[in-house]
Amino acid sequence: MLMRIVLLIVTCGFSSSLLGKIHSAPVIIQGFKVRQASRYPIQAYRLFRSDNGVATPIPFQIDEINQYGDYVLDKGQEVTKNDGNGIFDLQDELVFMGDDVGAISPPKKWPQNNRPNLIFEVRQTFKENPKDPKPKTGAVYLGVYFRKPPPLSKKKYVVFDHKNGAVKTSRYLYKFDKKNYLVVNSVDMYSRDKNIEKIPLIDTSTFYLKADLKYFLTFEIHHKDIQSYLEAYKVGPIRSIVRVTFFYRFLKINFELGMYTELSLFSNSVVLPAIMYNPLESEKNLNDGSGFYYGFATTDRPGEYNVETNIPDYNKYIGDKGLFNLFSKKPDIDNRYWLSMTGKDRMMFFEVIPSKEMLKVGNIPYLYRENLSAAELSASRKNNKARPLGKSPVNLGVYFDLTKFNKGEHRISFRLFFDNIYNAEELKSYKDLDKWQTDLGRL
Numbered sequence: 001m002l003m004r005i006v007l008l009i010v011t012c013g014f015s016s017s018l019l020g021k022i023h024s025a026p027v028i029i030q031g032f033k034v035r036q037a038s039r040y041p042i043q044a045y046r047l048f049r050s051d052n053g054v055a056t057p058i059p060f061q062i063d064e065i066n067q068y069g070d071y072v073l074d075k076g077q078e079v080t081k082n083d084g085n086g087i088f089d090l091q092d093e094l095v096f097m098g099d100d101v102g103a104i105s106p107p108k109k110w111p112q113n114n115r116p117n118l119i120f121e122v123r124q125t126f127k128e129n130p131k132d133p134k135p136k137t138g139a140v141y142l143g144v145y146f147r148k149p150p151p152l153s154k155k156k157y158v159v160f161d162h163k164n165g166a167v168k169t170s171r172y173l174y175k176f177d178k179k180n181y182l183v184v185n186s187v188d189m190y191s192r193d194k195n196i197e198k199i200p201l202i203d204t205s206t207f208y209l210k211a212d213l214k215y216f217l218t219f220e221i222h223h224k225d226i227q228s229y230l231e232a233y234k235v236g237p238i239r240s241i242v243r244v245t246f247f248y249r250f251l252k253i254n255f256e257l258g259m260y261t262e263l264s265l266f267s268n269s270v271v272l273p274a275i276m277y278n279p280l281e282s283e284k285n286l287n288d289g290s291g292f293y294y295g296f297a298t299t300d301r302p303g304e305y306n307v308e309t310n311i312p313d314y315n316k317y318i319g320d321k322g323l324f325n326l327f328s329k330k331p332d333i334d335n336r337y338w339l340s341m342t343g344k345d346r347m348m349f350f351e352v353i354p355s356k357e358m359l360k361v362g363n364i365p366y367l368y369r370e371n372l373s374a375a376e377l378s379a380s381r382k383n384n385k386a387r388p389l390g391k392s393p394v395n396l397g398v399y400f401d402l403t404k405f406n407k408g409e410h411r412i413s414f415r416l417f418f419d420n421i422y423n424a425e426e427l428k429s430y431k432d433l434d435k436w437q438t439d440l441g442r443l
Contacts, residue, residue, distance in 0.1 A: 022124050022138045022436065023098040023429040025417070026238060026266045029122070032090040034440045037120040040144050042088055046116065046152070048141045049102030054109045055141060057153040058100040061236035065091045071241050071262050075162075076232035079243065094142075095238045097157060097267070098124075101138035106443050111150040116143025119443040127437045141443075153237070157267035160240035162233065167240060169267040172418045173198065181230060181244040181261075182207050182223040184296075189346055189420050200299040201348070201418065203374035206394050208386055209292035211402060214285055222386035231260070239266045272414030282405045293389060295397025297374040298341075302396055305341040310334055311352070311367040314389065314399050336434075337365050340427060347422050349430040352398060353413040363404035368397040 031038040042062045048055040064072035066083035069091075073080050088094070101124055110116070119141060126136035143149075159168045165176035165185075175185040187202040207223040228246045245260045264271045282290070338351045352365045368389045370377075377393040389397060417430050 021099055022101045022126070022136060023433075024268060024419075024426055025098050025429065025433055026269065026271075027096050027098050027101070027124065027436075028271075029094045029438050030090070031088055031092045031094070033438050034094065034120065034122060034142070035090065036440055036442060037118070037122075037142055037144070038088045038090060038092075040088060040118075041086055043086075044144050044146065044149060045088065046143045046145065046149050047094075047096055048107060048110075048143060049100055050105040050107045050139070050141060051102060053105060053107055055107035055111060055143075056102070057111060057150065058096060058140065059153040059155045059157065059237040060094065060096040061238050062088050063093045063095060063234070063236070063239075063241065064089070065093065071234065071243070073232035073234045073241060073243055075234060076230065076243070079232045081232070094122075095236075096140060097238060101140055104137060104139040107141060110143075114145070114148070114150050116149075117146045118144035120144075121441045121443055123439045123441070125437050125439065126432070126435055128432065128435050156237040158236075158238065158240050158265055160233065160235050160242070160265070162230075165230075167265045169265075171268045171420050172201070174265060174270075176230075177204075178230075180223055180226070181228045182226055182246055187418070189418060191345065192420050193345070199346070199420075201346070203297045203299055203378070204383060204393070205294065205296050206383055206392055206397075207292070207294050208388065208392065209402075210290055210386075210388065212287040212290045214287055218287075220386035222384075224384060225386070239264045241265075268419050269415065269417040272416070273411070281407045282403050286403045288403060290402040291399055292402060293368065293394070293397045293399040295368065295389070295392065295394030297377050297383075297393050298396055299374050301371050301373045301376075302341070302369050303371040305343055305348075307339070307341050307369075309337075309339040309367060311337045311339055311365055311398070314366040314368040314397075317366045333359055333362065333364060335359070338431060339367065340430075342422050342427065344422055345420065347417075347419050347427055349415075349417040349427060350398075351413075351415040351430070355411040357406065357408070358404075358410055358412070361404055361406060363401065363410075366399045366401075368394065368399055370395045 045062060047058050047060040049058050064084035066072055066080055070080050072084035104123060106121065121139050122142050123137060123139045157169060161168065165178040167174040171190060173188045177183045177185045184202060184205040186200065188198040189201050191197065191199050209221040212218040226246045228244055230242065231245045232243045234241045242263045243260060336351060336353050338349065341348045354364055372395050377395060381391065381393040383393045389399065419426065
């Protein structure tokens with residue numbers, strides 16, 4: 001069985017068009033959404049915010065994507081390094097932060113009096129209510145220079161320390177396990193309290209898969225059973241993209257599990273769009289109980305947070321699969337599944353968006369919670385063997401039923417946000433990112 005996974009991490013506003021700052025999340029715009037402004041060399045672009053008619057350079061990046069949907073990464077192994085053409089094409093992505101969006105006010109003054117040869121207004125508008133006479137909105141200005149563009153903004157939101165396998169932003173410190181990139185060594189939050197440097201959020205993570213093959217055998221996979229290495233990466237001012245390859249071969253039978261992730265790390269978020277390929281008709285070939293999860297050991301007990309979610313409960317789902325629960329009510333199907341965990345000085349938001357094909361057959365995530373701290377879990381449960389939920393050092397996890405993965409390709413999107421402050425409006429903005437619309441106009 002071959003499983004291909006592409007993983008990516010992502011963060012809205014004031015009603016007045018004069019204020020800008022739509023939200024604090026990244027804005028990712030595919031080239032085809034700004035078609036008129038594409039097709040020029042990437043080095044020719046500059047991005048600006050309008051401050052009372054003055055064009056202020058803001059950090060941005062244009063990430064190239066090859067014909068297979070993979071990012072063109074310029075460091076590490078030459079996996080996709082030579083797949084780019086240096087042109088902002090329709091499949092490529094323009095990325096900047098919502099915090100840097102300014103007023104809708106075409107600039108009159110430009111850096112070094114160097115006006116772009118082409119100027120495009122990239123407007124962001126919140127479309128929760130299409131009839132709203134004053135929707136939340138803001139704009140940035142994309143300039144194209146045919147010669148001698150002004151200097152880029154020197155601001156960097158993300159710093160990737162390749163040597164130590166760590167990503168540092170103003171909000172968190174994310175450490176990979178360099179021996180196994182499938183798991184996280186730790187995630188710490190930088191406190192806004194000057195007397196406190198860092199606050200531990202996540203101690204570690206765990207991956208587990210169980211496949212109970214009909215008429216054959218049952219096997220379990222743990223993250224320590226899978227070989228992994230960092231293959232390639234790209235460092236930019238808005239996000240760092242890390243490509244990690246995993247490989248697993250089960251004994252001598254013709255079964256291989258191959259995975260790679262392209263993890264995008266932003267200043268306050270991690271984005272994980274996933275592509276999974278399954279060559280088996282799982283319902284015909286796998287027994288009940290086959291499934292996989294990815295879970296965390298949060299430093300504090302989940303019960304110490306204010307938790308809200310629309311993800312169905314894992315324990316209830318497992319219980320309802322019994323013989324005497326065949327006629328139990330099926331869970332409601334949503335297009336987006338989310339979980340928020342907030343405290344007085346922090347908030348975390350996690351979102352899973354299954355593919356349309358998965359939703360048709362009820363293949364949705366289930367949430368596992370256990371009210372033990374990471375220290376309490378580690379005292380009795382080691383993270384060195386494959387163990388199901390309830391016996392592993394996981395107090396928060398997302399589970400999928402493998403029997404509901406039909407043959408073929410499945411696309412899942414994951415997004416995880418961290419912030420070192422609690423703000424109800426910002427938390428709501430995470431849930432509403434899909435309601436922002438991009439419009440382009442040439443000046």
